[in-house]
Amino acid sequence: MPKHIVRLLMLIGGALALGLAAKWYFTDPSFYRYGFYRADSVAEIAAQGPAFKTARYCESCHAERLAQWSAANHKTVTCETCHGAAQDHPQKKAKLPIPADAVKLCTLCHEAIAGRPRAQPQVVVAQHAGAQQCVACHNPHAPKLAGVVAKVSGDVAAGGKKHAASCASCHGANAISPNDTWPNLAGQNAAYLVRILAAYKSGAQTDVMMSPMAKTLSDAEIQDLAAYYAGLSCKAPPGAPAAGDAAAGKLLAKNCAGCHGETGVTRNAAWPHIAGQKSVYLANTLKAFRAGLRKDPMMAGVARGLSDADIANLAAFYAAQSCGPATETRKTQ
Amino acid sequence: MKGERISSLVARRAFLRKIGGAAAAAGAVAATGIPGVMRKAAAKSEPAATQESFPTPDYDWTKHRWAFGVDATKCIGCLRCVEACKRENHVPLDAHHFNTWVERYVYLEGENRARVDSQADPVNIAASGSQGEYRFANRYQDAHVEKAFFVPKLCNQCTYPPCVQVCPTGATYKGKDGVVLIDQSYCIGCRYCVHACPYGARWFNEARGVTQKCYWCYHRITKGMQPACVEVCPVGARIFGDRNDKQSPISLFIHNNRVQVLKPETGNEPNVFYVGIDKEVR
Numbered sequence: 001m002p003k004h005i006v007r008l009l010m011l012i013g014g015a016l017a018l019g020l021a022a023k024w025y026f027t028d029p030s031f032y033r034y035g036f037y038r039a040d041s042v043a044e045i046a047a048q049g050p051a052f053k054t055a056r057y058c059e060s061c062h063a064e065r066l067a068q069w070s071a072a073n074h075k076t077v078t079c080e081t082c083h084g085a086a087q088d089h090p091q092k093k094a095k096l097p098i099p100a101d102a103v104k105l106c107t108l109c110h111e112a113i114a115g116r117p118r119a120q121p122q123v124v125v126a127q128h129a130g131a132q133q134c135v136a137c138h139n140p141h142a143p144k145l146a147g148v149v150a151k152v153s154g155d156v157a158a159g160g161k162k163h164a165a166s167c168a169s170c171h172g173a174n175a176i177s178p179n180d181t182w183p184n185l186a187g188q189n190a191a192y193l194v195r196i197l198a199a200y201k202s203g204a205q206t207d208v209m210m211s212p213m214a215k216t217l218s219d220a221e222i223q224d225l226a227a228y229y230a231g232l233s234c235k236a237p238p239g240a241p242a243a244g245d246a247a248a249g250k251l252l253a254k255n256c257a258g259c260h261g262e263t264g265v266t267r268n269a270a271w272p273h274i275a276g277q278k279s280v281y282l283a284n285t286l287k288a289f290r291a292g293l294r295k296d297p298m299m300a301g302v303a304r305g306l307s308d309a310d311i312a313n314l315a316a317f318y319a320a321q322s323c324g325p326a327t328e329t330r331k332t333q
Numbered sequence: 334m335k336g337e338r339i340s341s342l343v344a345r346r347a348f349l350r351k352i353g354g355a356a357a358a359a360g361a362v363a364a365t366g367i368p369g370v371m372r373k374a375a376a377k378s379e380p381a382a383t384q385e386s387f388p389t390p391d392y393d394w395t396k397h398r399w400a401f402g403v404d405a406t407k408c409i410g411c412l413r414c415v416e417a418c419k420r421e422n423h424v425p426l427d428a429h430h431f432n433t434w435v436e437r438y439v440y441l442e443g444e445n446r447a448r449v450d451s452q453a454d455p456v457n458i459a460a461s462g463s464q465g466e467y468r469f470a471n472r473y474q475d476a477h478v479e480k481a482f483f484v485p486k487l488c489n490q491c492t493y494p495p496c497v498q499v500c501p502t503g504a505t506y507k508g509k510d511g512v513v514l515i516d517q518s519y520c521i522g523c524r525y526c527v528h529a530c531p532y533g534a535r536w537f538n539e540a541r542g543v544t545q546k547c548y549w550c551y552h553r554i555t556k557g558m559q560p561a562c563v564e565v566c567p568v569g570a571r572i573f574g575d576r577n578d579k580q581s582p583i584s585l586f587i588h589n590n591r592v593q594v595l596k597p598e599t600g601n602e603p604n605v606f607y608v609g610i611d612k613e614v615r
Contacts, residue, residue: 031503037519038516042387043387044516046388050553050558052420052564076569078567081567113474114473115482116410
């Protein structure tokens with residue numbers, strides 16, 4: 001073989017050997033172990049720390065909250081869906097955010113928009129609760145409100161007798177109160193009456209007049225009375241002119257409409273009708289909620305921001321409303 | 334003429350001599366680095382099977398076959414999954430980079446084709462208030478909507494992934510448990526894979542110079558957790574599990590529903606199974 005060819009082949013062989021040696025040297029030891037990739041990278045990816053820690057992690061400190069949440073209808077929404085990734089909480093991040101703007105957060109799921117499945121509870125935001133924050137009425141950990149509707153199975157005739165014997169002297173023979181300070185009972189939601197009388201009886205709610213009266217009532221009598229009042233006509237003679245401005249009250253009432261209806265006739269039996277109710281009674285009740293004398297998680301939040309003038313205006317507005325439609329809705333129930 | 338030939342011969346010899354010198358020098362350099370080479374050799378000759386379960390002591394990737402389900406009839410388009418994914422996987426908080434995203438298909442009365450938008454649509458960004466938050470705007474409230482639905486999308490972890498086929502460096506590969514992973518230290522940022530994916534599941538991280546995509550939260554599933562999007566979904570529209578386990582959520586989902594995959598004609602055999610989508614979804 002000519003000399004120059006031998007030299008050339010040696011040179012090519014040397015370059016090849018050098019190339020192979022370089023490849024052997026520079027290739028990661030784990031490359032080719034399972035295929036054309038670096039096997040160690042699998043372990044590296046698997047070693048990353050998770051940011052979202054799951055509800056079980058939250059439970060170790062917040063067991064009470066978790067118990068309430070896991071029993072209610074938001075149980076499919078995990079802690080971190082609303083509060084964000086737990087990650088370094090509580091070691092580095094002492095507090096996870098409690099969403100400041102509940103409307104913005106809640107409407108992500110509950111605003112009525114095209115494409116959302118029908119089973120998803122949705123509201124038209126502009127018509128639902130005005131500028132009110134969702135959490136004023138709904139507990140975010142147990143948001144359903146209808147759970148508090150009491151069962152009513154009373155005897156109307158027995159209730160009528162009991163009314164005449166014990167209640168009529170203050171609340172009026174037809175359960176239409178003779179003055180502006182005591183409430184009308186005629187046409188009121190029976191479930192609401194049961195709940196409120198039971199609260200007076202148990203002491204959960206107190207009133208100088210009502211507490212001793214309610215303590216003498218048996219559970220059956222409470223049921224009878226509620227059934228009797230619910231069946232009466234709420235038509236009442238107009239009371240004395242109210243102190244507040246009904247027009248101003250109408251604007252404020254938008255915040256109440258979500259629960260009590262636009263004119264104070266509610267659709268949920270757990271809540272009272274307030275249309276055509278006595279104005280002084282309404283004002284006193286709101287003030288009692290504001291002061292914390294009457295305890296209700298929803299009303300406490302709503303009444304907190306009201307001034308005396310606001311309360312007077314609201315009372316004037318609702319006192320002037322017709323309680324009429326209430327009879328119709330009750331029939332359909 | 335002859336003089337010219339001789340001079341070119343001389344030049345060639347000089348060149349060859351230089352090359353020989355360079356080879357010798359390289360050999361000498363390699364020889365001085367012998368301890369390093371020995372260490373390398375020791376690392377390479379280590380038996381690969383010392384570790385019984387791979388990649389972690391608690392997780393053996395030969396024992397799992399992961400799959401993902403999407404029930405579009407349940408999705409409410411709240412985008413909690415998109416936000417959670419970004420936080421979990423350090424995806425840039427802007428409107429252009431997503432491991433997973435949600436599309437909205439809206440058929441208006443009298444129109445034959447769906448109007449499609451996602452959380453990255455300018456109208457939806459305006460409704461959310463920033464690029465770091467996500468919300469579907471109520472943009473069809475005054476229109477006559479005939480039909481509308483949401484479709485979450487993510488990497489399909491195809492059985493025959495075209496992205497892996499085109500990667501020149503072995504930076505992306507399909508693991509034995511079915512997840513297509515990216516070795517970010519081997520990615521050279523050529524973006525062949527971004528173009529090869531028929532689903533648009535891959536995106537390029539300009540800041541880091543590497544390609545990223547959904548990997549079913551591999552760091553979570555290897556620890557026995559669910560992917561972050563599945564974890565935060567409030568309505569159970571995302572289903573994840575092991576197909577080797579016949580009682581896992583995904584096995585039951587596939588068993589109990591008529592499922593379909595996106596673009597079956599590509600032959601990629603995707604592993605994300607959909608329920609409740611129609612032909613416009615690809």
